[in-house]
Amino acid sequence: MPALHLIVANRNYSSWSLRPWLLLRKLGVAFEETTVLLQTEDFKQQVVQFSPAGKVPVLLDGELAIWDSLAIMEHLAEAYPQAWPEDKAARAMARSVSAEMHSGFMELRGRMPMNCRAEGRVIQHDEALDKDIERIQAIWTECRLRYGQSGPWLFGHFTIADAMFAPVAFRFNTYGIECQGLAGEYLQRMLQDEDMQAWLHAAQQEQTVIMSYETGLTAQ
Ligand SMILES: N[C@@H](CCC(=O)N[C@@H](CS)C(=O)NCC(=O)O)C(=O)O
Structure with a gap:
């Protein structure tokens, strides 16, 4: 047990x-x-x-x-x-971006609720939302560039930092946010991950619909 x-x-x-x-x-x-x-x-x-x-x-x-x-x-x-990177500098960065995700990105959270089985949703963009999106892309790019050599995740092997950003990958997929370069590769890696796919599969089997999370059904 x-x-x-x-x-x-x-x-x-x-x-x-x-x-x-x-x-x-x-x-x-x-x-x-x-x-x-x-x-x-x-x-x-x-x-x-x-x-x-x-x-x-x-x-x-x-x-x-x-x-x-x-x-x-x-x-x-x-x-x-191993849930954190072994290297002290990498660990400090991983803790920082994890805490940043945990306590921030309010525009993105509020306006792009996770709804992982939905695709093709349309939301209105403005400076505040795009700032959150750009900051996430910058984090992914910088972590991959500085610390990602030994594997496909932000710090090489999978760490808490990846877990923190996993829901963002579903959000980007649902609301059609495209990422280029290292951030784009990371996004695809996360979306195609077998455990993420298992989570998504379970979400697709659920019957419950909560309308307050169903954003962007029609163009706004
Ligand atoms: N900061 C908390 C947030 C937890 C949270 O807001 N959970 C939501 C579900 S995604 C919840 O339980 N909502 C139910 C409610 O507020 O009644 C964490 O990191 O776990």
């Missing part, structure tokens, strides 16, 4: 859930999963048993409950240090 148990929400919409789920898959760690559906009556009831924040994801590790995607991944990194 796996010692780890991850509580997540709808695959299609829960960007925060995707992050630790993907990291666990990449670490090759066995874990149990429970899905609680967003905006249902028993969501809060189920989740507050483990998380005072009342949000997912939550990781149960024996007696411990850890909530918040970055805290969960930091907890995993204690047992699996």
